[in-house]
Amino acid sequence: MTAEEDAPNLNNLPMDIIRHILSYFKKTGFLYIDNLRLISPRWNAAVSEYLNDREKLPVIERIDWTGDPLSNSSTDYTTSGPSTFKFSFSDYEEEFSYTNEEKAMRRVAVLINRCSRIESLELSKEQLNNNEIRTAITGLPIDEFSITGWPWRELCSQALILNFLRYGGQVRRLIFPSTAIECSLYLVNHCPTFFNEVVGLVDEVEISATGYPMPNCWHLERNDLNQTGTVAASYSTEEHKDGKVTYRLVITEFGKLSTHA
Numbered sequence: 001m002t003a004e005e006d007a008p009n010l011n012n013l014p015m016d017i018i019r020h021i022l023s024y025f026k027k028t029g030f031l032y033i034d035n036l037r038l039i040s041p042r043w044n045a046a047v048s049e050y051l052n053d054r055e056k057l058p059v060i061e062r063i064d065w066t067g068d069p070l071s072n073s074s075t076d077y078t079t080s081g082p083s084t085f086k087f088s089f090s091d092y093e094e095e096f097s098y099t100n101e102e103k104a105m106r107r108v109a110v111l112i113n114r115c116s117r118i119e120s121l122e123l124s125k126e127q128l129n130n131n132e133i134r135t136a137i138t139g140l141p142i143d144e145f146s147i148t149g150w151p152w153r154e155l156c157s158q159a160l161i162l163n164f165l166r167y168g169g170q171v172r173r174l175i176f177p178s179t180a181i182e183c184s185l186y187l188v189n190h191c192p193t194f195f196n197e198v199v200g201l202v203d204e205v206e207i208s209a210t211g212y213p214m215p216n217c218w219h220l221e222r223n224d225l226n227q228t229g230t231v232a233a234s235y236s237t238e239e240h241k242d243g244k245v246t247y248r249l250v251i252t253e254f255g256k257l258s259t260h261a
Contacts, residue, residue, distance in 0.1 A: 011040045018046040023056075033114075057116040062088040063108075065122070087111060105130050112136040122146040125157055128164065138168035146175040158194040165201040173204040173250075188221065188249075199231055199253050210246040218247045230254050 013021075022033070033051070037044040050056065064086040086095040098104035109132035112118070121142050127133055128147070147161065165171065188195055188207065199205050218235050225233035231251050238246040 011042070013042075015042065015046060018043060019050070022046060022050045051114055054116050057114055060087055060112070060115045060118045062086075062120045063112075063118070063122075064088070065127070105132050109133055109136040112140065115140070117141040117143070119143045120146070122148060124149050125160065129160060134164060138164070139170060141170045142172065144173045144175060145169075145171045146177055148177055158191065162194065162197060162201075165198065169201070171202045173206055174198060174202045175206045175208065178207075178209045188225070196230070199251055203252065205251045206248055207251070208246060208248045210240070210244055212243065213245050214247075218249060222249060225251060 022036075033047060037047050086093055098107065112133070113136050118137070118140060121137070121144070123133070123145070125147075161174075165174075195205075218237075222233045222235050225231050231254055233249060233251045235247060235249045238248075240246065
């Protein structure tokens, strides 16, 4: 072996050194780790080993979606406005844009598969209905899962979230946000079968809405829920400068220990 062949280089680094280098991808460059596979078969094997140990992967604090192509009425996704996806980690943020819906969803699914947990995730009905996205988050711990803009009167909407939770969804708190207070409480009062099953499938359910003060409405709702003997409910408020109030009603299955502070 010549001196040049014996000299240290990226191709012949020991596996323990490569593993140490890969550990830094938790903090920066995580989205581009696949590029390291091209260095050599040894690096390719090390990257695969690293990604297969999910507990070592970073936690995604939040995923922000802007201009989601799935909610665009146009069928020509390549000519609609670009979609921006921002992945927020504890130490940094990664952002990328796509104008093609299929490529965007595939890329988001790959990145979700490369995290150990998501702290905050917000999805529309169309996004959860995407097979690649739904498969990626199945079995993944999610601290807060917020589902927005859903037509709860539709049985297909109820079935979609129930099937996700029944078959692998690991959600601590499921959040139903709304800009209208009456829409939020509709879920409790008019979808009891759906509501009761959801409460049994997650640690906590949060129903929230922002509007002008209606304290009696939420106070009575909490009392009614607590009197059922099947769930425990509490609510909190947050006042805003414009005079509006955000109400948060947190419900747990009776006997479960709520993590709500």
